[in-house]
Amino acid sequence: xxxxxIRYAIIRFQPHIDTQEFANVGVVxxxxxxxxxxxxxxxxxxxxxxxxxIDPSLLKQALANCNAExxxxxxxxxxxxxxxxxxxxxxxxxxxxxxxxxxxxxxAMHDDPARKLDELFEHYIRRSSTAxxxxxxxxxxxx
Numbered sequence: 001x002x003x004x005x006i007r008y009a010i011i012r013f014q015p016h017i018d019t020q021e022f023a024n025v026g027v028v029x030x031x032x033x034x035x036x037x038x039x040x041x042x043x044x045x046x047x048x049x050x051x052x053x054i055d056p057s058l059l060k061q062a063l064a065n066c067n068a069e070x071x072x073x074x075x076x077x078x079x080x081x082x083x084x085x086x087x088x089x090x091x092x093x094x095x096x097x098x099x100x101x102x103x104x105x106x107x108a109m110h111d112d113p114a115r116k117l118d119e120l121f122e123h124y125i126r127r128s129s130t131a132x133x134x135x136x137x138x139x140x141x142x143x
Contacts, residue, residue, distance in 0.1 A: 003111045006031040007086075009093045010103035010124050011039060013047060013062060015054050022101065023047045025063060027120045028070060030089040031113040035077040037070045038121040039063055058099070066100045 011026030025047065026039035040047075041063065048056045073092065077085045093102040110116040 012101045024124045029117045034113040035085040
């Protein structure tokens, strides 16, 4: 496959806007004819420990809501003949209030967007220096 430009953002859980502390919880990536994401669904203890005072159900509900929105967007991109994935990605990642936020958008070159998404998830969310084959993160192939 030919190398192509990809754009991605790190999905962050930021329950206390005033302190600006956050935990990376996922990655969303867009490339020509590609829109996908990964969200942490299994290893939530490190996040709840980090914030200490938050109700774990707040984290789970925030991740579920984010997941539902990303599934909806992915389905929309897959169903449109002339996908407007870049526009949807830009709208999704623009700064707004809420406990789920996105990092600045980053760009890279890669020949396999799905593999790059896995690598980014392992690096930024699982904090692994090398990708593992079975990482347990939720990958949504709906659509």
